[in-house]
Amino acid sequence: MLPPARMESSASSGDPVRFGVFALDLRSGELRKQGLRIRLQEQPLLILQALLERPGEVVTREELRARIWPADTFVDFDHGLYSAMKRLRDALGDSADNPRFIETFSRRGYRFIAPVEGVPLASPAQVPFEVPSTGGASEETQASSSTTKVALAGLGAAAVIVALLVAFNVDGVQNWIRGRPSSKPFRSLAVLPLANLSSDPAQEYFADEMTEELITQFSKLGNLKVISRTSVMQYKGTRKPLPQIARELGVDAIVEGAVQLSGKRVRITAQLVDGRKDRHLWAEDYDRDLSDVLLLQSEVARDIAAKIDIQLTPQQQKRLEQAHPVIPEAYQSYLVGRFYWNKRTADGLQKAGSYFQKAIQTDPNYALAYSGLADYYAFLSLLGGPELMPPRDAMAKAKAAAARSLQLDDSLAEAHASMGHVLHNYDWDWAGAEREFKRAIELNPNYSIVHHWYAHLLMQQGRTQEAIEESRRARELDPLSLFINNGLARMYYLSRRYDDSIAQCQKGLEIDTAYVPARIQLALALEQKGMVPEAILELEHARDQTAGYAITTGNADTPSTSSDAARVDLPAVHALLGHAYAKAGRTSDAQKELAILRTASRKRYVAPSWVAVVYIALGDKDKAFAWLQRSYQDRSEHMLYLKVEPLVDPLRDDPRFDSLVQRVLVTGSLTH
Secondary structure, X not given: OOOHHHHHHHHHHOOOEEEOOEEEEOOOOEEEEOOEEEOOOHHHXXXXXXXXXXXXXXXXXXXXXXXXXXXXXXXXXXXXXXXXXXXXXXXXXXXXXXXOOEEEEOOOEEEEOOOOEOOOOOOHHHOOOOOOOOOOOOHHHHHHHHHHHHHXXXXXXXXXXXXXXXXXXXXXXHHHHOOOOOOOOOOEEEEOOOEEOOOOHHHHHHHHHHXXXXXXXXXXXXXXXXXXXXXXXXXXXXXXXXXXHXXXXXXXXXXXXXXXXXXXXEEEEEEEEEOOOOEEEEEEEEEEEHHHHHHHHHXXXXXXXXXXXXXXXXXXXXXXHOOOOOOHHHHHHHHHHHHHHOOOOHHHHHHHHHHHHHHXXXXXXXHHHHHHHHHHHHOHHHHOOOXXXXXXXXXXXXXXXXXXXXXXXXXOHHHHHHHHHHHHHHHOOHHHHHHHHHHHHHHOOOXXXXXXXXXXXXXXXXXXXXXXXXXXXXXXXXXXXXXXHHHHHHHHHHOOOXXXXXXXXXXXXXXOOOOHHHHHHHHHHHHHOOOHHHHHHHHHHHHHHOOOOEOOOOEOOOOOOOHHHHOOOXXXXXXXXXXXXXXXXXXXXXXXXXXXXXXXXXXXXXXXXXXHHHHHHHOOHHHHHHHHHXXXXXXXXXXXXXXXXXXXXXXXXXXXXHHHHHHHHHHHHHHO
């Protein structure tokens, strides 16, 4: 292989650089194949030249960008590089899957792997005809003959080795030769955040939500584990090597790419990489009208499923083929709504609701928009918002939206999940909720939030081990989600496994020390272990972290550097702190927390059960039951935990407690 120094001398002398049947004249920029000129555009030609100057070395993407693309085209670099590399490979007859010339190092760069010579390439007419020698051989000829014999012997030995490898199919050699997939199939996959190739930063939401839409398409393939949105979004803009990302997410393969929205056209560039070996497997461009975006997403999922040898069932094939045209304006409004809903803040929730409504106004038959609206209303009383609805009103609207979504499209996992959430937390229809959750999981086994919701339903019914298994499944699908990790910590807490709950909370805080719910859950577990002073410290820390919130106005915007700090029902901090103060004998401090809760309830919805929690610790059972009765009338979801919640243990020997539990059960049975 020609070293860089030899390359430079070859270029300066005017001799072409030769590799295989190709020759590149570095002065004229002409690429020839067996003497015939190959047409190649400027950027692919410059990439080839850069690679040939350093054969055997990785030329990084940053080096190519600095050399070939001017600074003012930075936003199009990813797509430009991919397109130029595709044209170069087409000209060379090369393949990214089984490269002969250019090897891809995902997210790093490229390496020229073929032997390179700085010898001029003669045209076919000038190739000298070799005449066999009839006389004695010169020393040079003998040396050449000797070298040839050694080479032939080496080739013979190599042929024997290859034959043995093929016979025993070592490391899938037979499969490779026959073009079949490796004997180690891919069973898990992560879609990294798509890059936004638009010059408009406001289109960032489109790239993020298109990432989630692709995740949803892959998730329909039931025998493939697909990592959820929350976890992959942690890698937005990261420079981590792909094998490291694959290890952290626990996946075999990674899909990465870029998206560009221009007018009513959308283009996606997708690449498939073996995360275990950092090996590029496949890449393709897709370009469609925005109205056909669902078809585009299905095509990407179907192509990659074929590439990693996923055998689709007839049902899975049908789901991928069910793509239908959408009204672009309605689709974009829905994507913006989901973008804000995923923020899990009161301000984000307010914007999400308005965009879901806008999508429905544009297309009254848009099933996904109704599912989004159902989720908006379901979380309204929890996160707050302009309407400040109590559960009874908000959940009624959520149920109506979910029902409309199912009426329009019964195959949507999102719609079944939304309905299950309403049946569970408002109707208290456990059989109906379980049916909807199971149907959602059947349609999308990788929908982590459904596993999370289902775990809570199972726990409330006393099916402890099933609940923990579902919660673990949710974490497996979304390993970096603070929300999902904290859900598992709560499952441990409700099953009285306090040490496990503490350990899980600490894992969540390792992801983000500013995540308030994990600190609250940690305090609950510490208190149940008798570590009340430590619990108070954690709760006071949580209170200080949320000091920027205006709790009396229901404003959940936060000055914290962590957007996830907003994902907490703020009254919980004061209620649990009041409970811990009372347990520690600090009665006056507990009363102050009660006053804060009452003041807050005048401005926003505060579940009465939070007030009851403080009275339980103060030993005032009459007031505790009175506030629990109000929470029952409101249909607060807190009532569903009465059977398993440790905080209400002091009430269990009171006949009023059994009566309250029975009323919850009867209400659920009468609802449906």
